[in-house]
Amino acid sequence: MATDQLSLVFQALADPIRRAILTRLTNGDATVAELAEPFNVTQPAISRHLKVLETAGLISRSRRATARLSHLEAEPLRDVTTWLARYQRFWDESHERLDELLAALQNNRQDDPDRAEAVSMKGNEDG
Amino acid sequence: MATDQLSLVFQALADPIRRAILTRLTNGDATVAELAEPFNVTQPAISRHLKVLETAGLISRSRRATARLSHLEAEPLRDVTTWLARYQRFWDESHERLDELLAALQNNRQDDPDRAEAVSMKGNEDG
DNA sequence: CGCATATTTAACCTACTCGTTTTGAAACAA
DNA sequence: TTGTTTCAAAACGAGTAGGTTAAATATGCG
Numbered sequence: 001m002a003t004d005q006l007s008l009v010f011q012a013l014a015d016p017i018r019r020a021i022l023t024r025l026t027n028g029d030a031t032v033a034e035l036a037e038p039f040n041v042t043q044p045a046i047s048r049h050l051k052v053l054e055t056a057g058l059i060s061r062s063r064r065a066t067a068r069l070s071h072l073e074a075e076p077l078r079d080v081t082t083w084l085a086r087y088q089r090f091w092d093e094s095h096e097r098l099d100e101l102l103a104a105l106q107n108n109r110q111d112d113p114d115r116a117e118a119v120s121m122k123g124n125e126d127g
Numbered sequence: 128m129a130t131d132q133l134s135l136v137f138q139a140l141a142d143p144i145r146r147a148i149l150t151r152l153t154n155g156d157a158t159v160a161e162l163a164e165p166f167n168v169t170q171p172a173i174s175r176h177l178k179v180l181e182t183a184g185l186i187s188r189s190r191r192a193t194a195r196l197s198h199l200e201a202e203p204l205r206d207v208t209t210w211l212a213r214y215q216r217f218w219d220e221s222h223e224r225l226d227e228l229l230a231a232l233q234n235n236r237q238d239d240p241d242r243a244e245a246v247s248m249k250g251n252e253d254g
Numbered sequence: 255c256g257c258a259t260a261t262t263t264a265a266c267c268t269a270c271t272c273g274t275t276t277t278g279a280a281a282c283a284a
Numbered sequence: 285t286t287g288t289t290t291c292a293a294a295a296c297g298a299g300t301a302g303g304t305t306a307a308a309t310a311t312g313c314g
Contacts (some may be wrong), residue, residue, distance in 0.1 A: 001141070001243070001271085001299095001300065001301085001313095002141070002142060002274095004143060005185045006140065006143075006146070007141050007143055008143035010137050010138075010140040010274075011137075011138075011141040011301095013137040014128070014129070014134050014137035014138040014141055015129060015134065015302085016131060016134055016302095017141035018303095019133070019210075021129050022214070023213075024152075024173075026213070026214070026217065031260075032260070032262095033260070033261085033262090041302090041303070041304090042261095042305085043260085043261075044261085044262075044263085044303090044304080044305085045302070045303060047261065047263090048262095048302075048303090049264060049302090051262090052301090053215075059303075063310090063311080065259085065260085065311060065312060066258090066260045066310070066311045066312065067260055067261080068260080068261065068262095069300080072214075072217055073188040074214045074217030074218040075216075075218055077211050077218065078215075078218040079278050080211060081208060081211045081212075081215075084204050084208045084211075085208075086150075086208060086273060087149075087153070087199075087204045088201075088205075089206075090153065090199055091145045091202055091204060091281085093135075093203040095294065114164050119302090128269095128270070128271085128301085130303095135277080142271095142272090157274070157291080158291090159275080159290075159291060160289095160290070160291085161290095166271090168273070168274090169273080169274065170274095170290085170291075170292095171273090171274080171275085171291085171292075171293085172272070172273060174291065174292060174293090175271095175272075175292090177270090178292090179271095180264090189309065190281080190288085192281060192282065192289090193281045193282065193288090193289050193290045193291075194281095194290060194291080195258090195290080195292095207301085
């Protein structure tokens, strides 16, 4: 799996149990046992889900006696939303026709030698 | 891997190459060869990335002679942003531009199936 | 200390992901 | 038809994900 921050966050969000855990944490901090209760999986499985969320920066953890409390950390979700924002004009109905027109214009200009070229993504960057 | 729509989309976005492909497609439709060019992986690898994106509903495809054109389909990204919107109050509130985006989302889409209350998560639902 | 509680870690399994190379198939041109 | 271009599918391997059970590790209480 990719190890960059955005990939870690998307990967963490790609599991319904982990998303449900985050949703639960919007109601306040919770112990592992409390987080495990709604699901038909064993508690160690939940422990590992929490580790994935923690690695992605989506939760932080503290102790209360023998229990460990999980706390929602939403900052990475803001980063995700920021990344998604650039696509808004592609789903916004009022701009869709304009986008298609611009794309068509760009296709018509494909053999224009002055056309901007070669973003050089070697190294797997999305920008 | 989970097979619900949201999980498929998050999973698809969890790879830097696939995100870069989506970014590239904001500049217009492209062939497999064009999409493969920036990366140090073979063409079949890109073909499979495109299949993942297509399964997630993030691209559609058409033919032009022997080539196959990929076209960005941003609708699932709106769903993702909608899902993320509920966490907005957990990160900084001083982001006007984001507020506007989310307000626009609410206008564009009144129904939010993931907004259901009455948790009952047995069966791995997040709400 | 000895014990209970809450959680993590270890070991293991199955299945999937992501890459490769090789082969096959669709569209078209000569 | 034959060949070319472009892409998909098949087959394989290494590594990862997510589940299990069983053992180890804090923490607090008597």
